[in-house]
Amino acid sequence: MAEPPFAPLDDLPQAVVEPPRRGRLPFIWLLPVLVLMVAAFVAIQQKLAQGPLIDIEFLSADGLETNKTKIRYKDVDIGDVTDIHVSKDRKKVIVTARMHADAGEYLVEDTRFWVVKPRVAGGSVSGLGTLFSGAYISVDVGRSTVRRRSFAGLEVPPIVTSDLPGREYILRAEEIGSVSVGSTVYYRHIAAGQVVAYALDPGGASVTIKVFVDEPYDRYVTPSTRFWQASGIDMSIGSDGVKLETESLSSILEGGIAFQSLPQSATNPVPADTAFTLFTDRERAMRQSDTDVRTFTMYFKGSLRGLSVGAPVDLRGITIGEVKSLSVEYDRDGGTLRFPVEVDIFPQRIRGRSAHADHPLGMDDASETASRTLIDSLVAHGMRAELKTGSLLTGQKYVALDFHTEVPPEHVGWDAHPAVFPTATGGLDEIQDSVGSIVKKLDRLPFDQMTARLMATLATLDDTMKTADRLVKRIDGTIAPQLSATLTEAQAAMKNAKEVLGQDAPLQSDLDRTLLELSRAAKSVSALVDYLERHPESTLRGKPGDPP
Amino acid sequence: MSAPLTGRAAGLWVCGHCRATVRARAGRDGLCPRCGGTIHVRKPHSMATTAALLLSAALLYIPANLLPVMDMRTLFDDEQDTIMSGVLSLAQEGSWPLALLVFIASIVVPLLKLVVMGWLLLSVARRSRGNVLHRSKLFRLVEFIGRWSMLDVYAISLLVALVQMRSLAMIHVGLGALAFGAVVVLTMLAAQSFDERLLWDANLDG
Numbered sequence: 001m002a003e004p005p006f007a008p009l010d011d012l013p014q015a016v017v018e019p020p021r022r023g024r025l026p027f028i029w030l031l032p033v034l035v036l037m038v039a040a041f042v043a044i045q046q047k048l049a050q051g052p053l054i055d056i057e058f059l060s061a062d063g064l065e066t067n068k069t070k071i072r073y074k075d076v077d078i079g080d081v082t083d084i085h086v087s088k089d090r091k092k093v094i095v096t097a098r099m100h101a102d103a104g105e106y107l108v109e110d111t112r113f114w115v116v117k118p119r120v121a122g123g124s125v126s127g128l129g130t131l132f133s134g135a136y137i138s139v140d141v142g143r144s145t146v147r148r149r150s151f152a153g154l155e156v157p158p159i160v161t162s163d164l165p166g167r168e169y170i171l172r173a174e175e176i177g178s179v180s181v182g183s184t185v186y187y188r189h190i191a192a193g194q195v196v197a198y199a200l201d202p203g204g205a206s207v208t209i210k211v212f213v214d215e216p217y218d219r220y221v222t223p224s225t226r227f228w229q230a231s232g233i234d235m236s237i238g239s240d241g242v243k244l245e246t247e248s249l250s251s252i253l254e255g256g257i258a259f260q261s262l263p264q265s266a267t268n269p270v271p272a273d274t275a276f277t278l279f280t281d282r283e284r285a286m287r288q289s290d291t292d293v294r295t296f297t298m299y300f301k302g303s304l305r306g307l308s309v310g311a312p313v314d315l316r317g318i319t320i321g322e323v324k325s326l327s328v329e330y331d332r333d334g335g336t337l338r339f340p341v342e343v344d345i346f347p348q349r350i351r352g353r354s355a356h357a358d359h360p361l362g363m364d365d366a367s368e369t370a371s372r373t374l375i376d377s378l379v380a381h382g383m384r385a386e387l388k389t390g391s392l393l394t395g396q397k398y399v400a401l402d403f404h405t406e407v408p409p410e411h412v413g414w415d416a417h418p419a420v421f422p423t424a425t426g427g428l429d430e431i432q433d434s435v436g437s438i439v440k441k442l443d444r445l446p447f448d449q450m451t452a453r454l455m456a457t458l459a460t461l462d463d464t465m466k467t468a469d470r471l472v473k474r475i476d477g478t479i480a481p482q483l484s485a486t487l488t489e490a491q492a493a494m495k496n497a498k499e500v501l502g503q504d505a506p507l508q509s510d511l512d513r514t515l516l517e518l519s520r521a522a523k524s525v526s527a528l529v530d531y532l533e534r535h536p537e538s539t540l541r542g543k544p545g546d547p548p
Numbered sequence: 549m550s551a552p553l554t555g556r557a558a559g560l561w562v563c564g565h566c567r568a569t570v571r572a573r574a575g576r577d578g579l580c581p582r583c584g585g586t587i588h589v590r591k592p593h594s595m596a597t598t599a600a601l602l603l604s605a606a607l608l609y610i611p612a613n614l615l616p617v618m619d620m621r622t623l624f625d626d627e628q629d630t631i632m633s634g635v636l637s638l639a640q641e642g643s644w645p646l647a648l649l650v651f652i653a654s655i656v657v658p659l660l661k662l663v664v665m666g667w668l669l670l671s672v673a674r675r676s677r678g679n680v681l682h683r684s685k686l687f688r689l690v691e692f693i694g695r696w697s698m699l700d701v702y703a704i705s706l707l708v709a710l711v712q713m714r715s716l717a718m719i720h721v722g723l724g725a726l727a728f729g730a731v732v733v734l735t736m737l738a739a740q741s742f743d744e745r746l747l748w749d750a751n752l753d754g
Contacts (some may be wrong), residue, residue: 012570015571015579028596028601031600035603036607
């Protein structure tokens, strides 16, 4: 047996007894506990930092990416998109987002979400920053207190966010014109607000437009404020030259609305959501409103071509009303068609004037009977409505009220509603009528007989002409050569005459002498006659001095 | 073949500090008569320590894989990557070998370490006698491989240091990286605290 290499085992020193240690706690076991605690802490913190999960509906998920797209409020991240899927009915895209814990209170009923991406609209470019960073979902926190977890996202960014100071007003217009959402609202050419929304009224007869006026300017919206469409160019040519009226260039391009208050009117601002009328242009808007409107029907005989709704009703150059409507009606009793023209007359435009100050007689007298009496008396004095052509160039017509002297007496048909105002034919109509009557007279002429006789006359004339022709020919053939010979002879005769009668012609001097003789003879005769007159007896006795 | 003679069986202890061989005495521990250091027959509380470290590592393995390890912010993008998403994006980009490498180093190896160490611990606790040699070799493999699982952490720390271009691009370390680092360190510590000799003790005692 081999000796172990470490033979002197017993020489080895013995281990010393270790002093007993107290509580052999395996400290290391604290580690998993610590890890658990830290993990729990982190988990709880994460859970706490995690806000609610919300759903937002959009029409498309353009630009949105799961786990990348943020939800931002005032450019601060308040959530992340965690899931995007198509709704069950495949009409929408549902974006699920995990909000941050502190964003919980933003999620109320009227909170709005929309996707911010680069947009070019009208004159403005927005969301350029998202070109690189990618789209994000922006939030406009509502004011409601009712919490919500699912929202319908907006497809276009809202014009006005809830924290923008200002007021919203409602405008009613017949048509939208060139105004669209985002169009600017101008106050004295300053951009003072924007069009927020528009909608067709349920009846489809008018349009409701919502405008938002920013804070410093909303105080100029008073009860007498007028809104009008400020899009386009308004050009007028007057005695002072050409006048061009526009809002800013961008409003010409993208449309706009302007407002202004009537001069000398109340200046207290109106509350939000007050309704106004949107006028089509500034002139109409700023026109003093006519509160008293009388409607009349007028039946004109002539064609209504050229007369349009809105055409003025003119009283010797002053517009006192306008055409309201044109229509056709079938008169069953008479079996004829009639063309009623309804006009609005604004009696307030006619100032009442009377010798009796305490009894103002005029159309501004609000009482119905008084104005009826007045109109009756005016009609009795010959006032009639007639159609006149305002411009020969365009053929536009207007209704003119004027006094006619030679018209059959008529009266206002107050029984009808609206009352029927008597009309007269005038202007072109009158001319037309005259022409018509002339044509009628012409029509009555016995054209057939006239033609027959004319034909006979013509035949005779033809014969006459032929005879004349023959005559002429004869003249030509026989008389003309003779005439020519005669003329030659006459010429020779004339020549002779000239020779005879010439100054130096012998005949001339002979004649002179003869005449001289003749004149002397005449003198002698004259002296004889004188003598004889004085001495008539001389014929018997001879000259006194003579010896008998 | 009879079991080889061990120091403990021969009644001899070796001081862990000055390597002096001393005669054993009753009890588990004693002091070295030469240097005064404590002589442990086996690493003290080896099982418990290893188990505790392993448990901690296993717990941390969950957040290490779930939380993002890297938060990369560029001008265009804000990207948070977990280990797995990094692997997937690598794979999608077509760098299969790299994806595989990261996958093995960062996901498979730590998991393997946890499983293997747990199994070894269990086998010791159950005084299992079979395959001691294999188990011993496995343990040494785990111990060797351990240091290489820091590949990911290393890559991230490099990136974080390099990519700091303020507004253009920023890379931040995520909580996941912290947890992952802790997993690697804890598994290494667990391997270190595990006394390999315990694997053989069951055979001796029998």
